[in-house]
Amino acid sequence: MQRLFLASTSTIHGKPYLTYILPELLQFFKGIDEILFIPFARPSGLTHDEYTAVARKAFASINIKVKGLHECKDPIKSIKEAKGFFTGGGNSFVLLNELYQLNVLPVLRESILNGTPYFGTSAGSNIAGPSIRNTNDMPIVYPPSFDSIGVIPFNINPHYLDPDPTSKHMGETRETRINEYQFYNKISVIGLREGSWLEVNGTEIMLKGELNARWFETGKKTIELNTNTKIVSI
Amino acid sequence: MQRLFLASTSTIHGKPYLTYILPELLQFFKGIDEILFIPFARPSGLTHDEYTAVARKAFASINIKVKGLHECKDPIKSIKEAKGFFTGGGNSFVLLNELYQLNVLPVLRESILNGTPYFGTSAGSNIAGPSIRNTNDMPIVYPPSFDSIGVIPFNINPHYLDPDPTSKHMGETRETRINEYQFYNKISVIGLREGSWLEVNGTEIMLKGELNARWFETGKKTIELNTNTKIVSI
Numbered sequence: 056m057q058r059l060f061l062a063s064t065s066t067i068h069g070k071p072y073l074t075y076i077l078p079e080l081l082q083f084f085k086g087i088d089e090i091l092f093i094p095f096a097r098p099s100g101l102t103h104d105e106y107t108a109v110a111r112k113a114f115a116s117i118n119i120k121v122k123g124l125h126e127c128k129d130p131i132k133s134i135k136e137a138k139g140f141f142t143g144g145g146n147s148f149v150l151l152n153e154l155y156q157l158n159v160l161p162v163l164r165e166s167i168l169n170g171t172p173y174f175g176t177s178a179g180s181n182i183a184g185p186s187i188r189n190t191n192d193m194p195i196v197y198p199p200s201f202d203s204i205g206v207i208p209f210n211i212n213p214h215y216l217d218p219d220p221t222s223k224h225m226g227e228t229r230e231t232r233i234n235e236y237q238f239y240n241k242i243s244v245i246g247l248r249e250g251s252w253l254e255v256n257g258t259e260i261m262l263k264g265e266l267n268a269r270w271f272e273t274g275k276k277t278i279e280l281n282t283n284t285k286i287v288s289i
Numbered sequence: 290m291q292r293l294f295l296a297s298t299s300t301i302h303g304k305p306y307l308t309y310i311l312p313e314l315l316q317f318f319k320g321i322d323e324i325l326f327i328p329f330a331r332p333s334g335l336t337h338d339e340y341t342a343v344a345r346k347a348f349a350s351i352n353i354k355v356k357g358l359h360e361c362k363d364p365i366k367s368i369k370e371a372k373g374f375f376t377g378g379g380n381s382f383v384l385l386n387e388l389y390q391l392n393v394l395p396v397l398r399e400s401i402l403n404g405t406p407y408f409g410t411s412a413g414s415n416i417a418g419p420s421i422r423n424t425n426d427m428p429i430v431y432p433p434s435f436d437s438i439g440v441i442p443f444n445i446n447p448h449y450l451d452p453d454p455t456s457k458h459m460g461e462t463r464e465t466r467i468n469e470y471q472f473y474n475k476i477s478v479i480g481l482r483e484g485s486w487l488e489v490n491g492t493e494i495m496l497k498g499e500l501n502a503r504w505f506e507t508g509k510k511t512i513e514l515n516t517n518t519k520i521v522s523i
Contacts, residue, residue, distance in 0.1 A: 068457035099465060100472045146469055148428075188429050191460060194382075195422050195470040197435045214460035223302035225483055226425060226448035231333060235380055236429040238334045249459055 057206060058172040059255035061180035063213045063247035065144050073113040081117045083172060084139050089120040091137035095153035096145025096178040110143060134162045137171055144177025147190040151182055152198035167206045177213045184210035188236060189244050207255060215246030215269055237273045244271040262286050291440060292406040293489035295414035297447045297481035299378050307347040315351045317406060318373050323354040325371035329387035330379025330412040344377060368396045371405055378411025381424035385416055386432035401440045411447045418444035422470060423478050449480030449503055471507045478505040496520050
């Protein structure tokens, strides 16, 4: 039974990295003493070592060791043997491209479907959907495809922002961008506000955190999803 | 001698479509009575007919007729025969993908290099650079490449936004995104604030409009470029 914890963001304004969800992560990774960290999204250009050190420090506080996938000589074997995964945020194009280069998307998908718990933040959550077509990131590298892990049946737009009625900026709002997406794609999208996350247990997906989320489904009116409710069945 | 007019945005807050630059466009297209409009970026999902009607209405006020490229039976021939171009904003991925599907990028590039004046707004300006790797748009379709027309030697980030020091949102700032781009790409980027535009005359590129622009060059400190100055030689 697959288990995923997909967060909109790693960090809430004013709080240290991951602290707002550490109690939940302790539950999510119960009984697991080491996880495999996927550092490829490189936020602000952090090296894989630097980024892994950030994740390691946060998980040390709940007594979970962190190994970086870039440290593994045989990434496919390491993914197969991992007890849990954490993919950090950054640039979704860079992250996905690196996963394609290493040819690890199929084994990552298989491991998740077989029940290895997967935790993602931002870009790390984005790639759990069928594609990265709803990322907010800049396309700074060209991946072989926008198709991603696809272990949930809809895409995630992390860091979802509501339109600001006082803004004088003429760039598209997040809602406009996702509406444009729906002209070309049938797969639904959840706009996850910062502080929200999805908990996936087998066929059940729950929205968690203090805020509601935004649900975009082609041909239907966009709606608000209440937090702490089951949102869809796989 | 190539001539381009590359605007950050079509519309300034509170003013009708294109009105803030119509006097300059009248000069730019002096002596030209008809231009070819490229409506493929489809802002808010507008049909090509609807979008062309918007452009047609704006240009009617300066007595320039507008023909939509989608109306042409032979797009390559129409591009070769065009007296001027206007590519409207919308989604850069959708726009570029359609240009690839029609196989018109080479002829468009050739026509511009041969002197047919080109006006772009937002996504239409973005594609004048070597690639769309600095678009703000959502990757809602997968184009065969991110390479674009490449008639100027740097990329454009339209609708450039300065970081908001009061923001509590944890998504990346525009500056962070462009800095991340520089880890993977050597081509420079200009952040064009709304209301700014570039005027290209042969080898000379001038920044115009009321605001300064932001210049990102790999290995150098990011700087402000003053408006009404020559910014770079091709």
